[in-house]
Amino acid sequence: EHDEETIRHADYVVDLGPGAGKLGGQLVAEGTPEDIMHAPASLTGRYLSGEQGIMHRMTPRALTGKWVTVEGARSHNLRDITARFPLGVMTVVTGVSGSGKSTLVNDILYRALAKELYGSREEPGEYTKIRGFENIDKAIRIDQSPIGRTPRSNPATYTGVFTAIRDLFAMLPESRERGYKAGRFSFNVTGGRCEACQGDGQRRIEMNFLPDVYVQCEVCNGRRYNQETLAVKFNGYSIADVLDLSIEDALPLLADIPTVRQKLETLVEVGLGYIHLGQAATTLSGGEAQRMKLARELSKRQTGRTLYLLDEPTTGLHFDDVRKLLEVLHRLTDLGNTVIIIEHNLDVIRNADWIIDLGPEGGEDGGRIVAEGTPEQIAGVDGSHTGEFLKRFYESAQGRASISPVEPFALTPNGSSGKRRRNAKKDWVQ
Template sequence: MHNLRDVDVDLPRDALVAFTGISGSGKSSLAFATIYAEAQRRYFESVAPYARRLLNQLPAPQIKEITGLPPAVALQQRRGSGGARSTVGTLTTLSNLLRLLLSRAGTYPPGTEQRLEAEAFSPNTAAGACPTCHGLGRTHVVSERLMVPDPTLSIREGAVAAWPGAWQSVNLRDILVALGVDVDRPWHRLPKSQRDWILYTDDQPVVEVHPQRDRGEAVYHGQFWSARSHIMHTLANSKSERNRERALRHVTIGPCPTCHGTGLRPEALAVTFAGRTVADLVALPLSALAEVLRPTATLPDPEPAWESSLSGERTEVARALAADLTERIGVLVDLGLGYLQLSRPVPTLSPGEAQRLRIATQLRSGLFGVVYVLDEPSAGLHPADAEPLLQVLDRLRTAGNSVFVVEHDMDVVRRADWLVDVGPGAGESGGRIVYSGPVTGLRDAADSATRPYLFPGRTRPPRREPRRPTGWLRLRGVNRHNLRDLDADLPLGTLTAVTGVSGSGKSTLVTQVVAEVVARHLGVAAAEPDDTAEAEFGLATVDDSDVLAADVRGLEHFDRLVRVDQKPIGRTPRSNLATYTGMFDAVRKVFANTEQAKARGYGPGRFSFNVPAGRCPTCQGEGFVTVELIFLPGTYATCPDCHGARYDPETLEITYRGATIADVLAMTVEQAGRFLHDVPAAARSLVTLREVGLGYLRLGQPATELSGGEAQRIKLATELQRAHRGHTLYLLDEPTTGLHPADVELLLGQLQDLVDAGNTVIVVEHDMGVAATADWVVDLGPDGGDAGGRIVAAGTPAQVAAADGHTARYLAPRVRLSARRSP
């Protein structure tokens, strides 16, 4: 399966089994694509064929035999999964119970004749959504000040900035002339009634237009759109992020005046429990919500079920529902998630937080005799947060289940009953079982890439003395989420690690506040680098109305901002390593410059699998076709005409050094580096990709097959191949997530090179090994949520290790270990 080759392995049941190995070694292929996929296939065999078509099935694993396989449950990493309206409450189903509690046991205002159904307490349903904001909790208000920033201009001069430029010069101006508007008069001198109609009317009259240009254009019928109509239509219907950003510049977003930001109807907000509305309850931290519910959950003598009472807070129904809620919340609090609110949007959760929420749900399910397959359960967790997670995994095992974890955290691996190390390398150099047995037995596996990091003494390169800062970025009075009037000093020309437990405010400070204040200084968008091309290349402007800090100093030291995250580099199989890094442009030019291509008149576009001229017409350049099966789920099959090559036969007749364009896409980064060593534009990318540990990836490997860690390293490699001009601020959010310690060392080497080139690198990080090798550490906390949001300690790794707090406890051993190995 994938790079696994004739693998035989025996695994103990009712045990905690850890799968280790460097990125791309094949451990996920064994745990998920083989073990879990086969368990899923066997279960689906018992489901009716028609129903099977509705289930999302993994490809059938390529195996000869698996015996003793229990039913399986997979919990994989999914960053930012769920829509904008998906919350912690909906993910855990706690919101359903809370709404039922308000519906059946809430206190209703006097005069209420009928209790509301549970759906009425949800802003996501027609029964509960506020009629003004439709459940969003906020409204978009357009004002004349934003739509007409310079009222001294005339309409002809572009006074109405909310209209696209093309509308003003070609269409709308002439329509307004036909309607009798003086388009050459300064805006502020037009009658107010006329200004309001131009900006706000919902009418869209169609008039006969006589163009004012001396070009002989014919008379036409034009339809007028007010500025507000254009803005709201763009926000509601445009699929262009760039257009939506432009429209938002003319909009003030504020709390809905009807529901005051809750998204609920007034009828729902009139019902209370323990003196709080449903909006109040979902806004409480989970630990506080449990305290509110506990008196009801422990009622000694509840009243019988109510008949028509307006308050059921002391009934059997109230006690039963409150007890269930309290018990479920208790599991989340035990997992260190007591700082979360039920209203917290799922896309804002870290992978570690989302993973723990799903684990808590499984813990409540009470399943017995299953195998849980978990993808890096400690990813995105501070070591202090990992402790309660390990206790939960122990509870799952003690309850009679098998727990299989794909893991890179050596502290978690040491707690396992059994270890399966896959490798020894990645890609074609991996795919075999290096070791399978008790953890201590890995000491004797000489070719294991994991062994040096599992046992003390060889986990990091020798410590280097911390660099001296070349300046400081000083922020005063920072306010965002749980950061309250925070003062922070971040050194320049250094590698800084921002640490702290989950929810302490690390990502808020770095990826939001620092990113936005620097972006505003540079006049570029603070959006994610891969959200739009304009954001990536710094072309989009931003509105600076949102004040993040009372005072910021040191911004003059930056002339560029780069953010690197773990979002996918593409959402379809057409996006791949070669296309994202840009090297494929150089490869296509090489093929277009061959004598064969010139003789046929083939340009670089002929060698793109996205262009009809050269791609296979059967699969349209995808290399595979979808096969629909009656009563069975659809599957993918290699294209019968191009056999996965993506191109038509004529294009594949063109060769460069004996290889076709399809052969080049099938090469690994290592192979392509040798083949294209004399093509500078491609060679530079390939060298950088190899240096960050991605030499095993194929150039044409679809982006959908890449892990989050691989995607982040590809983004970093794409940035590294550019000239290092210094004075750039690099912000990275948990860059070691999904990386084996050997891969972390390669990544750290690249980050250190960036700093040596005169840049500043700030990473949000939980890996104490990374923090120990940084020049400066800023530790936030002391806990998460309202109990966090302040700086616990800041200084060199040794200084922070000597301070108080959760981080110091785990950082100190790493600092001492690094010091023992110093020259």
């Protein structure tokens, strides 16, 4: 479990770590929640004790005055509502389970944008009209689904760095002498790969009525390539050795290739430096896959006109993973993009520039917009469950220290935003 309240109410906690991947696998602390808080090596304990925390902005970003508006949303339990999403900022859609969040964002907003922008044939939920989509180039939904469904997919292939790595090996003198081209170093093509496993490094055993089992290939011992291909080395590393490196360890080796360096640096920045370049995509957790997708987006050339949608991205994430995720989302937003998140996590909610709160309850008693505005404004709305929890936070010592000295944000009658300065780095508090 990662939920703070559940951990605090546990009778006994077993904390593993201290990091992830090769940096983890150790018993860091065990005992009552109080014992965990006093364990110096426990990252979980530092978050529980308040020694370490998730940063958030003291003031929301200034609204640009541009909006995407869904009018007459009435699918499932939505009550013919009009929802306005500000562009260029981070919006969090909140509400109890069953209040209509996924219907509004996934079934209507995303599908309607996909239909308008790409001619998608997937029919959106019932709505009357969508306005403002001309201010968007792309609408991208980023979830925790795998980046690939077979062991053949890995971070190197997904991010595109594997092409540059294969080109590098093809340029080596030994490759030229033997007539090896870049295709020789692909495990998808006959020639350089191990034919026993066809470049998977694993053999699939069908189990009849049970999920297939994968075992290491006994011919190449999981190396994916034949001996002739493995004989070609760059700075003492074969192509298989490079794929076995963690992203962090591969960075200095491949630093002279600008496109590779940039992508690997981004992966390290989002906290994925411990993952191996050739690690099977099927072994990545949902949170890792999600950050991999976000890192790939950050590596792309930005137009500042992309809308990203995320549905409960903190599911299965530790406090520290949530911190890293928020840093990435803030970076995407600072580039001028729009980020819309469905979320229950209070750390994410209080990082929002704008909140749309649905409810007040779930099912038949939901489907209405209870409140919309900045986190501080939502905290003052009676009848909003989200507002109640935000109010408790702002009334705490930590929350009082974070309240902005700037006048509360308000919309002018025509819907444009009042002027407010953009935040400098000093506008962040823990």
